[in-house]
Amino acid sequence: MGTESEDVGAATKRVRILHAAREVCARRGYDGARMEEIASAARVSKGTLYNFFENKEDLFLNAVLESYERARRLLRAETRAPGGPAERLEGICAAMAKAIPIISEEMPVNFQIWGVMARDEKARQRMFEALRRIYAEQADEIQSILREGQQAGVFAAHFDPEAIVTAIHGIFDGQIYRSAFDPENANSTRLGAALEALLRHAVLPKRARLGESADG
Amino acid sequence: MGTESEDVGAATKRVRILHAAREVCARRGYDGARMEEIASAARVSKGTLYNFFENKEDLFLNAVLESYERARRLLRAETRAPGGPAERLEGICAAMAKAIPIISEEMPVNFQIWGVMARDEKARQRMFEALRRIYAEQADEIQSILREGQQAGVFAAHFDPEAIVTAIHGIFDGQIYRSAFDPENANSTRLGAALEALLRHAVLPKRARLGESADG
Amino acid sequence: MGTESEDVGAATKRVRILHAAREVCARRGYDGARMEEIASAARVSKGTLYNFFENKEDLFLNAVLESYERARRLLRAETRAPGGPAERLEGICAAMAKAIPIISEEMPVNFQIWGVMARDEKARQRMFEALRRIYAEQADEIQSILREGQQAGVFAAHFDPEAIVTAIHGIFDGQIYRSAFDPENANSTRLGAALEALLRHAVLPKRARLGESADG
């Protein structure tokens, strides 16, 4: 008895600290985020911070990794859905559109931590490796959908899947990057429009495109 | 007498300091970059730093702005070149491809400074405003080329210029963003391939597209 | 039932802690000796330390007192032996020679603790009082032997017992003091040679001295 609630308590405490760290960092910046304030925001003592994390840097490294992990779950959610290539591709684009505002909101803090980790080669590697893994995972998924669609004849035959993946990812990353300094022009609508244009003109089959042109 | 050479000397000194600041920041990170070391790298004394810049933050704000200014010049170089819409669009894409490695190299330092400026709303606004201006400038340029091309009938009629601009910019931004953590997969070649696919399928006229399909 | 073994257990535990404290202090220095590590070296928990001692300072005060007590036992062992003044004096000198390496080994830790107790007048007094008691005890013993020997005519008549006691103690203390920084030149052999010279020339009767000179 009590063990469960204790385990939950421990898990909760760790997550409480990570979120408190992000929250204070968002308000004050990395350097301005005093451990004291983070502890207080997480409703633990300063010493407890150091029972969970080696030091400030380690705390924020883990805060970033946890943010990535949430992003990964967000992006994979609809990728594994059933359906034909077109439906699944649309699912991925929809997931991206849904993820953009959430990820964008976390980027200012993440960018800060990227900067701080610049000094620690090892931490930086670990942080970026996690990020690359998410991208590679998703790129593979998209590319196999594109190939599958081409073979099944539901996608146009003449595009280069790798270039299209780069374009899709680029459009997505671009919105995230831009949201940091130009939130007005970085949003789900713009992302959706750009992706739709890319898919309509480059990926969808000629019939669709002819239909289009017939409309014009 | 001597004023000219002194002005040149002053200009040179200012730039020397800005570059020294970037260089030390790249090696040590923002916090690790001591004014002492920057001064020494710029071959001036610590006190001289404060004759050119208000304080450390101001120094780095200016270092970022100078980096942006160089990027702006890089990107505009071929935009203003003469020629038809197709040539000018290709010129812009070529300029982007050429700019990517230079800008990418400067991003780690810029990201650091973004983080630092988080605390100073005013500095951040000034920094981001400069960045937005570059983007707006270029977006306008591209969009007018696209419209001009559509009206002249040298581009396909049915794409949405705004969506295409977003896509082009997105692909470009995406490479810059990604280069920070995944340099292997962010380079001019990838950028070129993605842009080419976008333009070929969405922007170039049907003839070209039909030609394509004739090739297949 | 079990009380005895528990008492023994408690006694053992207390001594284990005191020795662990000395051992860790020898390795890490007083400040570097964490209660955690002492507890671990004594195979008890941190909390248990506080069941035996008020606090860190109290623990180390007791560690020093225990060291003194052992030194006292070592030095008194042969003092109370039977025999004439000469034999008993020799016994004392032999005990000193035997004690030197043991005491010397403990001095580095003791010196550390002296320093720490500087802040706590009361603790320092208690610690130094114990040390003075050992010295006074032994000084009395030696002086009474010297007087007894003079009255019995087995020692030379013209030395000042108090000065000789000071000299004997000084030579002993000097070796202990010096062993802290110059172990090469502080050892039983040197102590023995110096004490022998003192006794031969100053304490033993003329006959011996004449015999000596006859040898020369």
Added chain:
Amino acid sequence: MGTESEDVGAATKRVRILHAAREVCARRGYDGARMEEIASAARVSKGTLYNFFENKEDLFLNAVLESYERARRLLRAETRAPGGPAERLEGICAAMAKAIPIISEEMPVNFQIWGVMARDEKARQRMFEALRRIYAEQADEIQSILREGQQAGVFAAHFDPEAIVTAIHGIFDGQIYRSAFDPENANSTRLGAALEALLRHAVLPKRARLGESADG
């Protein structure tokens, strides 16, 4: 102009800091001696402390070395005086007697620092090496006086110079050591009496000793 007074100022500042460090350490103990308070006692800022010394440990290491250097000067003063062996030996003993109260007063602080340096092998070696040098220097001086005196026939022929040097040094060290915990019984008078007894009985020639016994 001004350079001299500046040099003096710099020298003075360093010495002011060293003395302030000793003074605060004597009052509060090593750990209790806050850098802030030392700076304030030396009438400089905290930062200036670190312009002169690497860190707290280095500051106190230098404080001890400077104390040794003063002791060395004190002890050598009369050693180099002219005169026969007997006069010079008396001069050394007189210097010791004069040095005792000064050195004794500094020992509590020095002992503390010995303890602190226990953790830093290198600092400890440097500190103890300086101390050993003083002792070796003086031991050589005394021994050569003793040998010279024996050869000249002004000292007794039958003592072992090395043992006598050990005894003299021992008596001296013993007083210093003892002064730390038993100042009542460690003073110049006691030192003088013990040294006199040693010299009278062991070093001075038989004539003197016979004269003595004639007095008795």
Added chain:
DNA sequence: AATGAATGAGTATTCATTCAT
């Protein structure tokens, strides 16, 4: 304008101690 010695505000981190179990 240039210098660099002096300043002192500001904070991460440690670890002795407590106390609920």
Added chain:
DNA sequence: TATGAATGAATACTCATTCAT
């Protein structure tokens, strides 16, 4: 009694900034 997670007081040290020269 024993445990060890949680606490928070306490402080060495750095380095941006100033200003007398």
